[in-house]
Amino acid sequence: MKLATLNDNTRDGRLILVSRDGSRYVEVADIAPTMQDALDRWNEVEGALKARSAELESSSIPSHPVEISKLHSPLPRAYEWIDGSAYINHIVLVRKARGAEPPETLETDPLIYQGGSGTFLAPTQDIPLVDFNWGLDFEAEIAVILGDTPQGVTPDNALDYVRLIVLVNDITLRNLIPPELAKGFGFFNSKPSSAFSPFALTPDELGDAWKNGRVHLPLRTTYNGELFGDPEAGPEMHFGFKELIAHIAKTRPFTAGTILGSGTVSNEDRSRGSSCLAEKRMIEKIDTGEFHTPFMNAGDTVEIEMLDKNGHNLFGTISQKVVKV
Structure with a gap:
């Protein structure tokens, strides 16, 4: 459905x-x-x-x-919005961008943070720009919406609690992250309201593209009218949704309507582009010693969508414009 x-x-x-x-x-x-x-x-x-x-x-x-x-976000507000970071290539690049090392448990323990869920942006709603110096960035992701999920679920049965799948623009204020994390208490101001795809799909709608708790299709991002990236979402998702669900349910249950994100989709193959500006900037820094691509400014546009093997737009398109407020 x-x-x-x-x-x-x-x-x-x-x-x-x-x-x-x-x-x-x-x-x-x-x-x-x-x-x-x-x-x-x-x-x-x-x-x-x-x-x-x-x-x-x-x-x-x-x-x-x-x-x-x-259309609004499939869930205009949610009991919880929890985001992982399951693509190791993304973690390594963005950590380099802010001069931080990846955690020692990078490949064994998922990275998770809890974002704000009281308000979400509609899929075509403008992204408010308060201050360019905050470093506004888009992040193209996949997320699952859970049914009532008990504490202690294992990876073997975690997918039984997935009700729906959506796409996400997990908007981030990059320049606010380092001072926040320096306090040792996690993200807050650096994570404003996210936007979700127009349509939410039951897993069976993806056919064989949904396997092992991963969506095996490219996630396409268009920035200012040009293809920015179309990395494959499946193969390099180090922790699938079954592992992410089991991880968050280790110490508590979750109510129906909880949204759990994959983190920014990323591939080591640079020809596939990126799903956020921070990755492109870090690649520029590695290659040339300088950042060249600026963060988002008023008038910039971003579109996020996923096409099936026949070119059908599965989730509809997140299509947003940055507007100064």
């Missing part, structure tokens, strides 16, 4: 089902009024949602055209 949330000027929006080609939708308020309600009652409503989705695909019920600009 492909699900989305209409921005109807209420805090949590209105849940809809979207056709596989992303062009049409149907209302499902009689089944579940919001995405969070559906997640809370997933075992109860999944069958009815699947039946309505089949009716949509067969065109046996009336539908409406999808307008991406009228």
Whole structure:
């Protein structure tokens, strides 16, 4: 199934089902009024949602055209937004960029931080620029939305709790990170509201691209109208979602609607480009001794999307413009 949330000027929006080609939708308020309600009652409503989705695909019920600009984040707010950093190439490059060494447990223990989840940006909402000197950057990622997840799940059964998959622009203020981390207490001001893809997919929609807790497709980022990167999301994800879920559930359970990110998708093969400006800047520094690419400024645009092997846009496109506030 492909699900989305209409921005109807209420805090949590209105849940809809979207056709596989992303062009049409149907209302499902009689089944579940919001995405969070559906997640809370997933075992109860999944069958009815699947039946309505089949009716949509067969065109046996009336539908409406999808307008991406009228969609909110699939979850306009969430109980928790937790982000990992599962791509080792990214960790190494961005640590070099701020003069830090990778942790000794780089390959054995996942990096995780907990971000703000009370407000998310809509997939076509402007990115506010308060101060250029804060170092505004995009980060293209994949995330899973969990159902109720008990403490102590293992990698063997962790994927049983994945309900939906989305794309993320995990917006970061790079120049605020070093002084924050120097306090020894983690990210906060450096992590403003993130944006998520228009559509959330159940794992079965990805077919054989979803395997071993990883999405085996390229994640495409376009920056100011030009391809910035299309790294493969699957092979170099050192910790898959099953390991990330087991890691976060080591000491506590998680409620339905928790979002867990992969971290910035990154490949060692430089020909695939990057999923954030910080990586490109570090490569420039390694090659030339200087940073050349600036961080984002007013008027810059970024688009993040994932195409299947037939060129179909699976999650819709995160399409944002930076606006000075």
